[in-house]
């Protein structure tokens with residue numbers, strides 16, 4: 114199924130060609146990703162991965178690490194933005210703790226404790242993860258993708274919660290897109306000008322150290338600036354894509370994980386639909402590198418937590434219904450050759 118094939122089908126439906134605007138682009142993408150003219154947007158699941166980041170001690174975030182643990186509780190108890198959007202869009206929600214500092218919540222229908230370690234190390238001073246830790250976190254994400262597939266899920270999204278993770282995401286985006294640090298660093302969850310200046314310097318230094326070794330030892334270099342939740346999302350994206358699931362891509366941090374997956378296992382972007390363009394500046398850089406166009410590009414969201422992906426789910430319902438259920442010009446008796 115090529116984009117042209119899907120577009121030709123949409124043009125045969127009872128509407129002026131292209132008149133559903135961006136909804137048609139989304140429908141074409143859904144058909145191409147699923148290789149069918151009967152695409153599906155359900156059943157679906159959003160899996161959030163949470164972890165802490167040692168680099169927070171450098172003053173790169175407006176928030177303290179404790180907020181990660183508190184937001185995990187809020188997500189699990191239903192009061193977070195992701196919980197509300199998942200409930201209103203008919204999307205199952207899971208929260209996997211891959212490395213939040215502090216005691217984990219008990220396992221339950223939403224939450225799972227899969228801590229690899231209590232947060233990543235301070236990437237400004239030392240490698241944030243060993244290759245072994247990186248692999249363990251990737252495996253946690255892969256297992257979640259396999260579970261989704263076994264449960265008959267068709268569409269998945271990965272999201273995250275982790276104070277400090279935009280610093281790791283900025284490093285990975287600069288490294289893997291070969292962009293300067295200034296193009297990939299932004300305020301994250303609201304960093305001050307002072308914090309932003311520190312963040313820029315750290316990202317520039319860390320990427321300069323890693324870049325010369327990337328070709329020879331990609332896993333060591335990626336692990337050295339990666340977060341546990343970012344590694345888990347990379348594994349999730351990779352396995353979900355290999356299993357033929359449709360992957361809805363969330364914001365800047367989830368997309369940094371997609372860059373990691375694409376670097377280690379090229380081709381994952383073929384399964385992806387980019388939900389939105391985050392207000393975080395590095396997101397546009399990462400999406401362009403992956404060759405993905407966001408469905409929502411003026412919404413200025415910058416929360417993470419899978420919220421952009423969740424917001425786009427009802428549009429996927431609409432896109433799938435248009436393709437599969439609209440009548441053709443022929444069926445309604447309109448002659449498109451003549452007048």
Ligand SMILES: O=C(O)c1ccc[n+]([C@@H]2O[C@H](COP(=O)([O-])O)[C@@H](O)[C@H]2O)c1
Nearest residue numbers: 174275277279301302364365366391417
């Ligand atoms: O994914 C995004 O587009 C995004 C953009 C800005 C911030 N965030 C969220 O904010 C947190 C990280 O921000 P920070 O400033 O602490 O690095 C983390 O929990 C992310 O989910 C996420």
Ligand SMILES: Cc1cc2nc[nH]c2cc1C
Nearest residue numbers: 176184274302416417418
């Ligand atoms: C409150 C809060 C909620 C979040 N959700 C995702 N990232 C977040 C960052 C903060 C600070």
